[in-house]
Amino acid sequence: MLKWLLVGWVCTGVGQEEACLRMASEVVHEDLQSCKQYYQVVYKELNVPGVRVAFDCVQAAILEDSL
Secondary structure: OOOEEEEEEEEEOOHHHOEEEEEEOOOOEOOHHHHHHHHHHHHHHHOOOOEEEEEEEEEHHHHHHHO
């Protein structure tokens, strides 16, 4: 069965002053729909002025292959 993880970037600042941090959730999801629902929760928590977030649900096997 495929497992899903939420991975992406959290960035603060603008232009040359922008700093980004790559992040991944510790929660492993059993299906894509569950991962997308979790993304909505994370997005709401991190959606504050001056912070830009970009996350995607990715199959865990893809991440394991690239490590």
